[in-house]
């Protein structure tokens with residue numbers, strides 16, 4: 001019988017509790033609301049799949065009218081790091097012409113994914129593009145990109161939970177936890 005190959009994963013200490021995340025997401029929602037309130041509305045674009053849990057929580061903390069859509073990318077590399085070859089596997093389907101866009105991702109690591117997506121969205125004629133990431137591993141950056149909002153800065157350790165996965169596992173955990181890979 002065929003078996004699915006899984007890395008040997010050990011969950012380590014909790015880096016961010018459910019409560020810490022909830023409070024920070026509420027703050028981010030208020031800041032985003034304040035920024036875009038004068039413009040009346042916002043288009044939120046989530047990067048599948050990692051940003052989904054964060055994005056739906058954030059959306060409910062933004063109190064101006066929002067529409068949303070998703071984009072999905074992939075990049076060649078190992079299970080835990082990307083090598084800059086970002087490919088689009090699902091594009092945004094709504095028009096961004098003249099819109100104010102907030103691009104939301106789970107984690108900014110090398111920066112390849114977010115910088116690729118900012119350029120991609122800019123080519124669709126929006127009025128502005130801002131970025132919000134839940135987590136930032138700034139020590140791993142390969143591309144010069146600074147998000148407009150960061151939930152938490154974390155050290156260079158691989159994490160899962162609250163949308164983030166390792167081989168598709170653990171996205172459903174309510175907190176963010178470090179993992180050891182063997």
Ligand code: IMP
Nearest residue numbers: 082108109110111112113158159164165
């Ligand atoms: P970047 O292009 O290297 O910035 O990669 C960003 C993407 O890599 C994120 O959207 C995640 O999908 C993935 N990633 C980077 N670090 C982690 C991690 O610690 N846990 C889970 N996924 C990660």
Ligand code: MG
Nearest residue numbers: 047048049050
């Ligand atoms: Mg991702």
